[in-house]
Amino acid sequence: AIEHARDTLAGAYRAPDRVGRPRALPARLRAASRDLLVSAESWRYGLRLALCIGLAQVLVSAIDVPRSYWVPLTVTFVLKPDFGSVFSRAVLRALGTAAGLVVAGAVLEFVPRGGWEVPIVVVLAAGLPTVSRRGYGYQTAVITPLILILSDMLSHQGVHLLAPRLLDSLIGCGIVLVAGYALWPESWHTRVGARLAAAVDDTARYIECAFDEHTDQAARARTRRRIYRDLSAVRTEFQRALGEPPPAGARAAAWWPLLVAVERVIDTGTAAAVHTAHGAPPPSPEAAAHIATELRALATSMRTGKPVVPADPDAAEHTPDALTDVRREVRSTRSLMDGPGPNDPSPPR
Template sequence: MSREFPIGLTPPDWLVRNLRPQRSRVNRPAVARAAVAMTLPLAIGLAAGRPDYGALASMGALSGVIGDTADAYRMRILNIAIPQLFGAVGITLGAAVHGHGWLAVAAVTGVALVSGMISTIGAVASVSGLLLLLNSVVGAGLPMPGPWWLAPLLMTGGGLLVLLLALLAWPLRSGVPERTAVAAAYRTVADLLAACGSDAPGAYENARHTVTQSLNESYDLVLAHRARHHGRSAELTRLLAQLNAITPVVEAAPAAHLSGRPLPPQVPEAVHHLAQAVETGYTGPIGLKLPDPAGEAARAVDHALRHAAEVVASPDVDGHGIDDRLGRPAALRVRTARATRGAALSAASWRYGLRLALCIGLAQTLVSTVPVPRSYWVALTITFVLKPDFGSVFSRALLRALGTVAGLVVAAAVLSEVPRGWWDVAVMLLLAPLVPALTPRGYGYQTAAITPVILLLSDTLNHQGTGLLLPRLVDSLIGCAIVLTVGYLLWPESWHTRVGARLADAVADASRYVEAAFGPDVVPAARARMRRRLYRDLSVVRTEFQRALTEPPPTGRRAAAWWPLVVAVERIVDVTTAARVRVKHGAGPPSQREVAHIALQLRELAEGLRDTEVLYPVRTDLTGPPDSVLEPLRQEVAAARAIASPGSDRPGSP
């Protein structure tokens, strides 16, 4: 019997979304690395008679464990090593101003500004900025043992220990993560083909979204690998060719779905067969048992699958003939220089940097004028919570408070019942694996796992026992309050979702894609890159939408109003691709006048989304030849314009 909440006690949707754990598998190697990397320094410190040194190294290992999220070994070097260097700079700067009053306040606030601007460059830069600020706060608020260079050396050494453990299997598993990612992309395509023509609500749309995410991750992984190579290895060349080969299958899927007839089960089974060959590195004859295709869509799928099978089976691929679907990436140093220059000149980077600096400066001023035990935890809380690229600020503040309370329950039991000394090693061996195990479940779970670890290490440094519990709770709540007040409620950006602006850009890109799909002079590879970028942008819009739904009213309610239009734009892209596939396999091409007319409707829709004061009416002249291949596209464009028209419940309308 289902449990029902009494009227008035039903939790709001935004709260349920915040508290719902995310589904994820446990990364067992990461769990094992965390147990060793965070326990070993503590044991060595105890054996050497300097447990405080061991605690500092374990803190560094904790930051390495948090950054140990990449699959590819080369990416692990970037994800762990580079942030550790920034962390070393942070702890050095913080220790230099420790005990210097307002100088420390000014220094940490300045570091917060730089950290915030760095965080907008990319994922690795975001973690680097996080560690730069975190360690500077720790250094400014906590006296470091030994000479000035020892603390950064110990903390960096702890983080690099995680990297060393992660790279131990590299000689035996080189290239395996990349092959696994490409094979996973093939399997998501198999699921997409199995969903074609399905009557299950949302089955095809969810499968296509999963394909987009998987292809994005696979291309990012392989292209990041390639960008650090002066030449192309045979393995890398084959992976790029295999990724490119599955793209025509993805392009044919919308046509198969719109036909309304499910594909024979042998079709998705064939893709699973190809995925197995990719993952094992098999080259040789691949016998695909495909039925005879019936209709334009089935012929498109059959043709694309046979081409993919040829590429997967081929032992030799010409590297000069490969053109990846996202374009040729620039060298790593070039991309870094561009990103750094963009962050320095970007208004968004300055806004976020100033937002973070304002909150940190206020926190440092508060704890400098009002006695607050363990006051550096206030700034640490702000640093963790005020990370918009990590998710909703409001959600993180809420989950931080709840996770801290849960973690303090565990910490209270440890600090009150477990004797200090070698028992700490046993406890750390149990607590450390929880960090990578619970982090994918959500920020609240991560906070609950990290809190007892941090308190155990802090007690090793200052021996305050359960006296750490109440200050930790008070400081965390103060930090959350500052973020919610200054960094959220009083910050105009917090009350506006970014879904609309990004969706308007995607609609404008969809207009250009419609023109390119049926343009006579468009290079097929350029068309494929445009489609991939468009799907990637729509995936970002979906992510932003899911993030906005966790905000309380009115922001979450406004975001929910965008959802029908997000789905409509995705369908426009699907139908355009399906029409292109039909033309390629025998359907009559549309006239350029018809294409230009539909593209105009999309451009008007994009302008209307950017400026809610400009309300374009629903066009009644979206007509054309009844047997045109673009008839489904006209219907989808008309539906999208109807959603955003006056009188509808469109976002931003009165």
């Protein structure tokens, strides 16, 4: 006890890491900066944005466009792949702007100046957070009249603001659809399968370390957090892909049953590890290794589109243990993968 107190006061004592603490902030900042600079996705997004902004600037320089700064602004607001489908955002931006201009036109034409616009601005601003949760189109339909009414308070141009705003928004959306979407083949495909396969691979790694007595608790916690981060990335990609036009959207929807099945595998695997940590009999190392091999076979099938090859098709039924539920969910997932054939129009291949 005296030595422990001495080490604590001297700063030499380090509490055991039981929760898998993240690395120090400088190390995480260096890793994030490195990923940002060398990530292929970051470079592709930068090229797409630079191309669209460049085209917008060339276009507004070549032709007379009133309030030309709205064109590159529209490009910047729409071309955000992390916020959803670029195609859907461009279409919703155009439709929302058109709907908002109808509201703005009515206000600018029929509401007298001199302070009568203020209650309308208050109502629009108060409703903006609510409608933003309903979708990007609703958000645009509310923010467009709000901005135009505020602009009219300064410029007093009235309904003459409407046509330039519509023209600039349509030009910006058109540039994004052509130069920021149609010219990039990766926009036509979904990455749901690849990200789901990565989550399954990490699940196999977690099953191995969760039931390995030589793996410390911190490593298990870090691996568990990683698979749930993978799941979050899969859900984000799935939601983005659903907004793409056919056939990408339909292909993404076909992954939904597998996404649910993989989530069940991960949840049952985590529950089994927790039960074992709280005193339940652990499974044998062979059983954990068999589950991990089955999961890696599933991940390979998701990447290649080929049928799942069982890790040990001649293996006898395992005796009930902590991994019984996991084994059942893995078999269920494998049956989904083996269900539709490769020529079926709706398989998640």
